Amino acid sequence: MASKKTLKQIIGIIVFAAVFFWVINNFGIIRQAWQQILTLTLPFILGAGAAFILNxxxxxxxxxxxxxxxxxxxxxxxxxxxxxxxxxxxLISFVVFLVLPDLQDTISSFIAVVPSEINKMVNWINTYFSENPAVLEGLQNMNLDMDSLRSRAIQTAQAVATGIFGSLVTVVSVVVSSVFNTFIAIVFAIFILSAKESLTRHFKMLIYASFNLEWANYIVAVGKKANEVFSNFISGQVTEAFILGILFYLGMWLFNFPYRLSISVLTGALSLIPIFGAIFGGFLGAILISVISLPQAIWFVVFTVVIQQIEGNIIYPRVVGNSVGLPGIWVMFAVTVGGGLFGLVGMLLSVPTLSLLYQLTRDTVSFKLAYKGLDVHADSENL
Structure with missing residues (x-):
């Protein structure tokens, strides 16, 4: 009996090693295949995610x-x-129509400022040459091949025009693809929401038909835990965004910052991205305010740093960290690593994913210790 068990373990190790080395040697092919699968299934993934949120x-x-x-x-x-x-x-319309007017005003103000700044630069250049005639004489004495410069300028202009045309084609194709994916995602989300009980029952039937009772119960329990963790995470993120938006508005009203309503809404919306979303919102707010007053923009940066300390050390760990059962230090770790590996999607999903793994690991360790008759809360010397 022991020899058969040992043989199975050896075979399992050999198979695992063979699969591991095959994956390492064919990582490029696997990555390309995965990207193609992801592209094809993206509307359905988006629809499933939207259905989970809308639920x-x-x-x-x-x-x-x-x-x-x-x-x-x-x-x-x-x-x-x-x-x-x-x-x-x-909610999306509320955010967009509050922020866009201020962005439009900022762009208009920037366009109005640009000519005067260009004139200042030209006057500075003229003043510099008048005060330094040797520099101007040196430029005039340089042997410049004007025909070569002209041909290079024409080539550069043609390359820029070609690039702009290619970019327009790319933008049009991306817009068409996005509209199509959005439509499919909405339809798929409606289908899931309409038949969620039936779909859940069918998945359970498939799981219990494919695995033994012990593993089937475990998989179903993990699914319930995942649903609980992700639901708590979303509700916690929305609560945290609402609190942060109110804090920004009250602080900006107290210190008489401009664009307080739009910046508060923008910051609250971006704070749905864990930890770093509020930083992005504060950066955009500083750009908006700098067009009106650079000193106010600098003070707004200081104000944002203070709010960030309150949000990062008090609000986020307590509201979101407690809602998903993840310690604050692991929240920061999850967002940093997830964002570095998978970008925006990684930043959004890293916290609930790590929280689920954290809770499963904690429960497994507690079960193993209890199964061995060891006290979970005992000191290491007494284990």
Whole structure:
């Protein structure tokens, strides 16, 4: 019996090593195949993600209707889906239409300032040459091949024009692809929300049919835990964004900063990106304010740093960290590593993903120690 178990372990190690070396040697092919699969399935991934987010206001809406009427009716579901989509649309429109006017004013102010700044630069150059005639004489005595300069300028202009045309074609193709993916994602999200109970039941049937009872129970338990962690993370992020937006607005109102409503909304919206989102919002706010007053923009940077300390050390670890059961130091680690590896998506999903792994590891270790008859809270010498 022991020899068979040892043989299985040896075979398992050999198979694992062979697969590992094959993956290392063919990593480029695997990466290319993965990118193609991701491109093809992107609308459905986006739809599933949207359905998961929209399910939160949908459940809230249905639960409230059940409390009011005392009974669940089938027409609650389509009405709840419509409510969830309208809520998200209103929130996005609220952010966009508050921020865009200030951005437009900033761009207009910048365009108005540019000619005067160019004139100042030209006057400075003329003054410099008048005060330093030797420099001007040296430039005049240089043997410049004007024909060569002209041909280079024409080539550069043609290259720029070709690049602009290629960029326009790329932008048009990206817009068309984005519209198509968005449409497919919305349709898929509506389908998931409409039949979420049936889909959940079918997945459970597939799991219990494919694995033994012990593993099936474990997989279902992990799925429930993942749903709980990601749901708590989203609700915690929204709560944290709301609190941060209010803090920014009150502080900017107290110190009489301009664009306080739009910057507060923008910062709150960007803070949905863990830890670093509020930094991006503060940076954009400083750019908006600098067009009106550079000293105020500098003070706004100081103000943002103070708010960041409060948000990073008090609000975020308590609101989001506690909601997902992850210590504050691991929140920072997850956002930094996830963002470095997978960009914006990694920053958004790293915290709940690491929280799920953290809780599963903690529960597994506690179970193993209890199974061995060891006290989980005992000192290391007594284990």
């Amino acid at each position: 939160l206001p949908l459940k809230l809406f249905e639960n409230q209707l059940v409390k009011w009427t005392g009974k669940y009716y089938n027409w609650y579901r389509p009405l709840g889906i419509l409510f969830a989509f309208l809520l998200v649309f209103v």
